[in-house]
Amino acid sequence: xxxxxxxxxxxxxxxxxxxxxxxxxxxxxxxxxxxxxxxxxxxxxxxxxxxxxxxxxxxxxxxxxxxxxxxxxxxxxxxxxxxxxxxxxxxxxxxxxxxxxxxxxxxxxxxxxxxxxxxxxxxxxxxxxxxxxxxxxxxxxxxxxxxxxxxxxxxxxxxxxxxxxxxxxxxxxxxxxxxxxxxxxxxxxxxxxxxxxxxxxxxxxxxxxxxxxxxxxxxxxxxxxxxxxxxxxxxxxxxxxxxxxxxxxxxxxxxxxxxxxxxxxxxxxxxxxxxxxxxxxxxxxxxxxxxxxxxxxxxxxxxxxxxxxxxxxxxxxxxxxxxxxxxxxxxxxxxxxxxxxxxxxxxxxxxxxxxxxxxxxxxxxxxxxxxxxxxxxxxxxxxxxxxxxxxxxxxxxxxxxxxxxxxxxxxxxxxxxxxxxxxxxxxxxxxxxxxxxxxxxxxxxxxxxxxxxxxxxxxxxxxxxxxxxxxxxxxxxxxxxxxxxxxxxxxxxxxxxxxxxxxxxxxxxxxx
Amino acid sequence: xxxxxxxxxxxxxxxxxxxxxxxxxxxxxxxxxxxxxxxxxxxxxxxxxxxxxxxxxxxxxxxxxxxxxxxxxxxxxxxxxxxxxxxxxxxxxxxxxxxxxxxxxxxxxxxxxxxxxxxxxxxxxxxxxxxxxxxxxxxxxxxxxxxxxxxxxxxxxxxxxxxxxxxxxxxxxxxxxxxxxxxxxxxxxxxxxxxxxxxxxxxxxxxxxxxxxxxxxxxxxxxxxxxxxxxxxxxxxxxxxxxxxxxxxxxxxxxxxxxxxxxxxxxxxxxxxxxxxxxxxxxxxxxxxxxxxxxx
Numbered sequence: 001x002x003x004x005x006x007x008x009x010x011x012x013x014x015x016x017x018x019x020x021x022x023x024x025x026x027x028x029x030x031x032x033x034x035x036x037x038x039x040x041x042x043x044x045x046x047x048x049x050x051x052x053x054x055x056x057x058x059x060x061x062x063x064x065x066x067x068x069x070x071x072x073x074x075x076x077x078x079x080x081x082x083x084x085x086x087x088x089x090x091x092x093x094x095x096x097x098x099x100x101x102x103x104x105x106x107x108x109x110x111x112x113x114x115x116x117x118x119x120x121x122x123x124x125x126x127x128x129x130x131x132x133x134x135x136x137x138x139x140x141x142x143x144x145x146x147x148x149x150x151x152x153x154x155x156x157x158x159x160x161x162x163x164x165x166x167x168x169x170x171x172x173x174x175x176x177x178x179x180x181x182x183x184x185x186x187x188x189x190x191x192x193x194x195x196x197x198x199x200x201x202x203x204x205x206x207x208x209x210x211x212x213x214x215x216x217x218x219x220x221x222x223x224x225x226x227x228x229x230x231x232x233x234x235x236x237x238x239x240x241x242x243x244x245x246x247x248x249x250x251x252x253x254x255x256x257x258x259x260x261x262x263x264x265x266x267x268x269x270x271x272x273x274x275x276x277x278x279x280x281x282x283x284x285x286x287x288x289x290x291x292x293x294x295x296x297x298x299x300x301x302x303x304x305x306x307x308x309x310x311x312x313x314x315x316x317x318x319x320x321x322x323x324x325x326x327x328x329x330x331x332x333x334x335x336x337x338x339x340x341x342x343x344x345x346x347x348x349x350x351x352x353x354x355x356x357x358x359x360x361x362x363x364x365x366x367x368x369x370x371x372x373x374x375x376x377x378x379x380x381x382x383x384x385x386x387x388x389x390x391x392x393x394x395x396x397x398x399x400x401x402x403x404x405x406x407x408x409x410x411x412x413x414x415x416x417x418x419x420x421x422x423x424x425x426x427x428x429x430x431x432x433x434x435x436x437x438x439x440x441x442x443x444x445x446x447x448x449x450x451x452x453x454x455x456x457x458x459x460x461x462x463x464x465x466x467x468x469x470x471x472x473x474x475x476x477x478x479x480x481x482x483x484x485x486x487x488x489x490x491x492x493x494x495x496x497x498x499x500x501x502x503x504x505x506x507x508x509x510x511x512x
Numbered sequence: 513x514x515x516x517x518x519x520x521x522x523x524x525x526x527x528x529x530x531x532x533x534x535x536x537x538x539x540x541x542x543x544x545x546x547x548x549x550x551x552x553x554x555x556x557x558x559x560x561x562x563x564x565x566x567x568x569x570x571x572x573x574x575x576x577x578x579x580x581x582x583x584x585x586x587x588x589x590x591x592x593x594x595x596x597x598x599x600x601x602x603x604x605x606x607x608x609x610x611x612x613x614x615x616x617x618x619x620x621x622x623x624x625x626x627x628x629x630x631x632x633x634x635x636x637x638x639x640x641x642x643x644x645x646x647x648x649x650x651x652x653x654x655x656x657x658x659x660x661x662x663x664x665x666x667x668x669x670x671x672x673x674x675x676x677x678x679x680x681x682x683x684x685x686x687x688x689x690x691x692x693x694x695x696x697x698x699x700x701x702x703x704x705x706x707x708x709x710x711x712x713x714x715x716x717x718x719x720x721x722x723x724x725x726x727x728x729x730x731x732x733x734x735x736x737x738x739x740x741x742x743x744x745x746x747x748x749x750x751x752x753x754x755x756x757x758x759x760x761x762x763x764x765x766x767x768x769x770x771x772x773x774x775x776x777x778x779x780x781x782x783x784x785x786x787x788x789x790x791x792x793x794x795x796x797x798x799x800x801x802x803x804x805x806x807x808x
Contacts, residue, residue, distance in 0.1 A: 061677060081679030097674035099667050100798055110667045111678055115660070 012037050012196035013058070013076070013165050018067035020053055026220050027053040031067070033215045033222060035165065035196045040187060042207040042228060043200045044240055045217035046437040051200050054217070055167045058198075059091045060084035071164065085113055090158035091167040092151065098142045104153050105138040111157040129156050132186050147295055148179040155186065166190065167198045172206060176295055177465070177498035184210045202240070202438070204233040205466075218242055241438055250449060255473070256286030259457040260338070260426045265317040267306055275299040277306060280483045282476065284426060284457040289448065291472025291489065292461045294501055299481040300461050301343065304430045307459070308340035309333040320426060335366050337425030341415050343434065343461075345408065349415045352404035356396070357385045359403050360418055367422045384421075392417035393443060409440035416444050420451050427451060430461040445471055465497055477501050520750055525642050526708065528746025530555070530700040530717070532645045534724035535731070535738045536652055537696025542728055543656060544689035545669035547801040549605025550590050551697050552721025553612025558583040558698025560616040563623060563705040563712045570629045575706050576641060576699050583698020584691040586612060591687045598803045613715060623712040631707045641703055646739075648696075653735040665689060669797035672804040682804045697721065723775055730779040733796065741775065748774045 011034040018031040028050045035041040045051045056062040058069065060078030069076040071087050078084035081091075098107050105122050109115040116124065122138040129136040134152045142150060151171060158166055168187075172180040187197055187210070201207055207214055207228045214228040216239045224239045265280040277299050284290050294300060305311040307318065309330035318326045320338050328336070342348040350359045361381050365371040370381045385399035392413040396406055403411060412432065419427055432448065433441035448471060452458050461478070462468050468475055474486040477500035484500055534551050541548050561582035566575025590608045593599040634640045656662040668675045668685045676682050704720070705712050723745055731737025748771040756767050 060679065081677065083679075085679070093674075093677060097671075097677040099670040099674060101670050102663075102666065106663055106666075109660075109663060110675075110680075118658075 010037055010072075011035065011070075012072065013198070014070045015054075015058075016068050018054065018057065018069065019065050020050075020057065020062065021065055028057075028064070029220045031217070031220070031222050033225065035198055036213075037196055038191045038194050039212045040191050040197045040199055040210060042211035042214040043198060043217065044202065044204075044207060044214050044228075044236065046202060046240055046439075049217040049240075050220035051217055052169065053220075055091065055169060055198065055200060058084070058165070059089055059167060082113060085111075085161060085163075088162075088164035089167065090161055090163035090165070091169065092154040092158060092171055093169055098150055098153060100143045101141065103139050103141050104136055104145075107142060107153055108138075108157045108160065111154075112161060124160060125156060128159055132156075132159065132189060133182070134186060147297070148175055148182075151175065151179075151183070155183075159190070163195060165196045165198060167200070169200045170202075171199075172201065172203065176501050177494050180206070204228075204236045204240075208233060208236070216240055237438065249446065253287050253449070253453045255288050256455060258283055259286050259321055260284040260459075261319045262307070263317055263319070265306055265313050267302060267311055267313060270302065270305075270311070275302055275481045277302050278481045280306075280481075282459075282483060282486070284459060286425075286455045286457055287452050288474070289452050289458045289460060289472045290486065291468035291475045292459060292478050292483070293465055293468050293475060293497060294461075294463070294478035296463055298478050300430055300478060302481070303478065303483075304340055304342055304428055304461060307338065307428045308342070309338075331366060334363060334422075338428070339363070339419045339422060339424035339426070340428040341419050341430070341432065343430040345411045345415055346403065350403040350411060353402055355400045355402055356389065356394075356406075356414060357382045357399045359414075360385045360388065360399075364418060364422055388414060388417040388421055391421060392447065409436040412436050413440055413444060416447060420447050423454070424451075424456055426457045426459070428459040428461070431463065432460060433462075433464065433467060441467075465494060469494075469497075475500075520747075520754070522636075522638060523750040523753075524743060524746040525638060525646075526746075527749040528742040529642050529645045530703045530708070530720050531724050531727065531745055532739065532742035533648070533700030533703065534697040534721055535727045535742060536645075536648055536735065537693035537700075538724055538728045539731070539733060539735065539738055540652065540656070540665070540696075541686075541689045541693035542800055543669045543733060543797055544665050544686050545672055545797050545799040545802065545804075546594065546686050546690050546693075547601045547605065548587070548590055548608070548690055548693060549602060549725065550587070550608025550612065550721075551693075551724050552717060552719065553609035554583045554586055554694045554697035555612075555701030555704075555717045555721045555724075556616045556715065557586045557612045558701035559705040559717055560620050560623070560701075560712060562698065562702025563628060566629055566702075566706050567623065567626055572629050572631050572706050573640070575628075576702050579698040579702030580695040581698070583694040583696070583701070585694070587690050587694025587697075588687070590694075591690045594803060595683050595687055595690075598805060601801050601803065609721065617714045620712055620714055624714075626711060628706050628710045639707055641699070641707060644699075649735050649739045656735065666797070669799055672799045672802070676804070686804075697724070700724070719772065723772060726775060726779050729796075730775075730782055741779075744778060745771050745775045 014034040016032045018028055020028040031054060043051050053062060057064045060081045060083055076087060078087060099110065105118065105125060108125060109121060115121055125136060125138040134156065136152055136156060142153065171183060175183065191197055199211055211228050214226055215222055216224045218240065228236060262280055262282045265277055267277040269276040275298055280303065282290065306313055309328055313326045315326050316324055320336055323336060325333050325336060325338060346352050361370055361376060364384060368384050370377045370384065382399050389399060394410050394414045396410060406414065416429065416432060432444050436444065445467065448458050448460065460468065460471055469489055469492065472489050475489045475492060476486045477484040479501060534555055538548065538551050558579035562575040562579030565578035566572045590604055593604040594601050631639045634643050656666060664680050665685055668680060668682050672682045701717050704717055709716060727738055727741030730741050752767040752770045756764060
């Protein structure tokens with residue numbers, strides 16, 4: 001890797017006055033910033049602040065309406081990603097841009113302009129991945145890899161091109177803490193070689209400890225630019241959201257009697273990609289929040305399905321207040337007071353083309369008495385939908401709106417609100433704030449705490465460890481379908497949690 | 513009753529050829545992520561167009577060329593619907609089949625009762641189109657698994673969003689793959705009219721397009737698998753014809769049904785075992801049958 005060394009700290013990438021509009025939305029407005037050589041530059045903002053649109057323009061996926069971009073001294077206006085790659089821009093995507101059925105080598109070849117012949121490419125992959133301490137077997141198929149390993153594939157794909165600017169779009173959202181550390185070690189190595197790194201995230205602690213500069217976006221505009229190490233997480237959050245964050249109120253809860261007992265719950269994997277549950281045990285008391293952490297794909301969906309009643313289990317494995325629910329389906333379990341909100345909002349928790357009124361009927365029909373003698377009480381359903389909408393601040397025209405038309409955050413508030421307002425005895429939620437912006441996430445978390453305060457038991461399954469530490473009283477780790485023994489959340493550190501989650505995949509080899 | 517194995521094999525090659533062409537073409541289209549149920553329609557279009565050209569010019573090879581062009585042309589209709597207007601692929605494919613059958617029934621009237629020109633034979637007294645079909649198997653395998661263009665095509669079929677994000681033209685790749693599938697189906701159809709039956713009759717492809725579709729699934733989306741499926745169908749076809757000729761006391765309807773039945777049964781048995789597990793290796797392309805729309 002040879003590079004002009006006389007230009008230390010020169011700007012590798014500059015943008016001035018970038019603007020982009022979509023029908024009804026101003027995604028970016030007059031955005032200007034610069035990334036220097038060897039710098040890890042954070043792009044910070046809430047969901048919908050315009051971060052993704054901005055980097056898509058740099059990568060040639062979207063064309064700006066206004067403004068100028070420069071890469072080094074040359075104007076940078078790539079017509080498509082291939083032109084951007086040729087100019088020296090590489091990108092690691094938030095939702096991996098990988099091809100599941102193809103091998104590591106084939107995936108990497110697809111991300112290169114002029115890949116070498118197959119054998120040579122395999123040798124280079126092995127070599128580069130070894131140099132960076134990210135071991136990869138070029139002939140393995142992507143489906144067999146963990147999330148951390150998949151990200152390695154994306155990173156190696158970028159590294160093989162010797163990029164001048166590397167863009168990373170929320171890379172740590174699917175990683176365990178240890179895997180994230182490994183990633184940052186790699187990024188620092190790269191930066192030391194002179195690569196400029198544009199790092200997108202809304203995780204403030206991560207940015208404070210690893211980034212050299214931060215540009216903060218709000219509603220498509222640059223609102224500030226600062227050295228993130230000189231600010232507290234709270235100050236950064238205030239810049240990002242535009243106001244002080246609401247503090248979560250954890251007070252006033254008291255653990256009561258046991259409400260839910262799960263004993264030796266096992267279930268074979270429902271699909272080839274699924275995970276089998278292996279002898280899961282847990283107890284939940286009234287007023288308690290139990291956090292279940294783990295990287296996605298370790299049995300979260302299967303556990304939720306076994307609790308909600310989508311999957312039945314052997315007698316005695318799921319008991320609610322002394323009543324055996326193992327053989328019952330979702331509807332009788334709801335009537336008994338065990339409610340659930342699955343991870344997939346659109347398609348699992350809500351029917352995309354149904355209105356919110358119709359969607360409330362799907363889970364609240366029995367508990368709220370919205371169905372009488374097989375006939376729907378439309379006025380009642382509408383009233384209930386309206387009460388959820390107002391209580392949970394769902395920002396939409398009205399209950400007749402189709403679920404599909406709601407933003408992720410609004411729909412999540414609605415889905416959680418629909419269950420919470422049925423006053424369940426036990427509520428199980430999976431990824432309650434995934435892809436939801438900070439304001440809506442705080443509202444959802446507060447509603448779960450309020451529900452527990454009123455005496456319900458709550459199980460929160462999440463990949464967001466900060467969320468679990470904030471909410472839960474006890475914490476368990478779900479790893480390959482096995483649930484660890486619970487530990488009290490108080491005094492628990494991220495490192496300890498990381499170890500409970502089984503550590504990073506392949507960490508030991510990587511550290512050699 | 514004497515059934516000479518070599519002559520049966522040579523007849524099998526011939527009987528398998530229409531389906532081999534159609535299924536190889538559909539394989540490429542499906543690997544690009546497009547489910548085109550219009551194979552039957554494209555075959556029958558090729559059968560008529562090819563027969564007309566061969567009869568008009570007296571050159572059967574010109575007939576196959578015209579059949580390929582006609583198959584590709586009618587496939588563009590499907591491409592326009594599904595790739596440009598984002599219409600449902602299943603419905604559009606069914607419409608293409610019905611359209612092809614209707615269109616050829618109308619324009620085929622003048623060619624009924626006319627004889628096709630003679631097909632010259634190649635090495636081993638097997639005609640050239642059979643040879644071409646056999647050569648296409650390794651060629652398509654090589655294209656899909658070893659060439660850059662084939663890798664991009666598989667990428668588009670596996671995850672069109674990722675392919676788009678990496679800068680590949682999903683729509684162009686798919687239209688090209690579907691057109692190739694149309695050309696191959698056209699040649700397959702023309703083989704029925706020009707080289708096998710030697711005349712034109714309405715609806716003469718007799719469901720071969722549907723069998724080709726089934727074989728693509730049964731092959732687990734691989735070229736050698738397609739060859740095996742086509743030979744299975746061809747083999748049972750030849751056997752039942754021999755049995756009919758030998759005057760076996762089985763109703764003709766049952767014998768005629770046998771190739772279809774055998775192919776479907778094998779298909780079901782194999783798929784029941786594999787469950788099309790993606791982890792087990794090789795399976796349906798990830799974006800098969802889904803329309804792609806990019807926000808720009």
